[in-house]
Amino acid sequence: xxxxxxxxxxxxxxxxxxxxxxxxxxxxxxxxxxxxxxxxxxxxxxxxxxxxxxxxxxxxxxxxxxxxxxxxxxxxxxxxxxxxxxxxxxxxxxxxxxxxxxxxxxxxxxxxxxxxxxxxxxxxxxxxxxxxxxxxxxxxxxxxxxxxxxxxxxxxxxxxxxxxxxxxx
Amino acid sequence: xxxxxxxxxxxxxxxxxxxxxxxxxxxxxxxxxxxxxxxxxxxxxxxxxxxxxxxxxxxxxxxxxxxxxxxxxxxxxxxxxxxxxxxxxxxxxxxxxxxxxxxxxxxxxxxxxxxxxxxxxxxxxxxxxxxxxxxxxxxxxxxxxxxxxx
Numbered sequence: 004x005x006x007x008x009x010x011x012x013x014x015x016x017x018x019x020x021x022x023x024x025x026x027x028x029x030x031x032x033x034x035x036x037x038x039x040x041x042x043x044x045x046x047x048x049x050x051x052x053x054x055x056x057x058x059x060x061x062x063x064x065x066x067x068x069x070x071x072x073x074x075x076x077x078x079x080x081x082x083x084x085x086x087x088x089x090x091x092x093x094x095x096x097x098x099x100x101x102x103x104x105x106x107x108x109x110x111x112x113x114x115x116x117x118x119x120x121x122x123x124x125x126x127x128x129x130x131x132x133x134x135x136x137x138x139x140x141x142x143x144x145x146x147x148x149x150x151x152x153x154x155x156x157x158x159x160x161x162x163x164x165x166x167x168x169x170x171x172x
Numbered sequence: 173x174x175x176x177x178x179x180x181x182x183x184x185x186x187x188x189x190x191x192x193x194x195x196x197x198x199x200x201x202x203x204x205x206x207x208x209x210x211x212x213x214x215x216x217x218x219x220x221x222x223x224x225x226x227x228x229x230x231x232x233x234x235x236x237x238x239x240x241x242x243x244x245x246x247x248x249x250x251x252x253x254x255x256x257x258x259x260x261x262x263x264x265x266x267x268x269x270x271x272x273x274x275x276x277x278x279x280x281x282x283x284x285x286x287x288x289x290x291x292x293x294x295x296x297x298x299x300x301x302x303x304x305x306x307x308x309x310x311x312x313x314x315x316x317x318x319x320x321x322x
Contacts, residue, residue: 023217031279034218034240060316093216100223101209104195107231110202122209141213149217159312160268160305167265 011051012044012066016073016154023078024085037074037150038157041067045161055169058162067158071150078150079143083134090133098126173314175255181310182251189248191215192241195232211235225289238291239275242298247306249299260311271304 019040022028032039044066049055086092105118128135190197194211198204204211212235215221219236227234227241234241254260275297282289 026220030220030222031283033220033237034243037218059319060312061319063312064316094213097212097216097221101212104233105205105208108202108205108208109199110205114202114205118205118208141210142217145210145214145217149214153218156305156309159316160308163262163308163312164265164268167263 009066009069011047012041012069013073015040015044015047016070017077019070019074020077020079021081023074024081034153037071037153038067038160040074041070041154041157042161042164044070045158045165049165049169057166057169060159060162063158063160063162064155065158067154067156067161068151069154070158071152071154072147074154075143075146075150079139079146082142083139086129086138087133090130092129094138095126095129098122173310173317177313177317178251178255178310181313182255185244185248185251185306189244192234192236192244193232194235196229225291225294227291227295238294239279239298242295242300243302243305245295246299246302246304248302250303250306251310254307254310260307260314262308262311265308268301268304268308271301275301 019036022032023036029036041063045058045063048066049058082092101122102119105115105122108115125135125138129138191211192215194204194208198208212221215235219240221235222237223233225237225239227238236244278290278293278297281287
């Protein structure tokens with residue numbers, strides 16, 4: 004039974020990880036995708052166990068964290084896989100815009116060149132090998148941080164919505 | 173929740189909101205240009221960053237769309253007000269759903285082509301949702317901390 008405790012956040016986190024790289028869904032879900040996933044994991048857990056008793060905030064935090072971490076790992080993995088196959092990704096698409104923005108910075112030329120060289124190296128690696136260690140590691144770090152935080156926040160809010168709903172039933 | 177924790181949360185939210193407008197800050201703190209790409213990618217994990225949906229001022233753009241900016245700004249404004257409110261009491265979980273309603277309606281209406289995307293509507297509906305959402309987060313943290321203190 005203990006093994007099944009985190010099935011719903013793992014399943015929902017996996018789904019959220021996949022959805023986070025689907026362009027249209029990513030655009031619609033935006034920053035609410037992971038919080039909504041955390042909420043859904045709590046709701047699914049209640050339905051699966053047929054236990055609609057009052058939830059503790061702690062459970063929301065844990066479920067949110069597990070959902071977020073799962074989404075981060077799978078989101079990064081699928082992004083890595085698609086980048087490897089297609090040898091392109093969001094960063095490559097956004098590169099001209101980033102280049103333009105960085106060139107507009109009112110900073111000295113040497114700083115600008117260093118930043119552009121770093122970014123250019125990453126883009127070159129992705130275009131030729133379909134992989135950049137720096138990009139993959141930074142994506143994983145970013146996903147782990149943001150998905151964990153947003154998952155926890157979604158879990159905290161989700162507990163209150165579910166408790167309020169169950170109380171009224 | 174103690175004022176110390178509220179101040180920490182307020183500062184963290186401030187840093188997060190300031191990060192959205194890093195392009196506007198770089199002219200004053202040149203060193204941030206090294207971190208720009210990383211910061212940009214960090215916000216890319218929580219927002220689609222479609223160029224025509226970003227807030228633009230004086231040639232600089234926000235790192236997240238108008239709606240996300242609104243949510244974070246709303247959260248920031250509420251977190252400031254919450255500094256002066258000692259204890260929270262929320263009895264109904266429906267307020268956050270009500271606060272999300274204008275935002276969801278806007279998403280649906282422009283997605284189905286009833287009108288074109290408006291940065292102002294996205295920003296305002298986002299602020300409404302963010303300002304209410306943060307109250308629930310604070311209340312949840314308040315309960316969590318009270319339980320841990322016992």
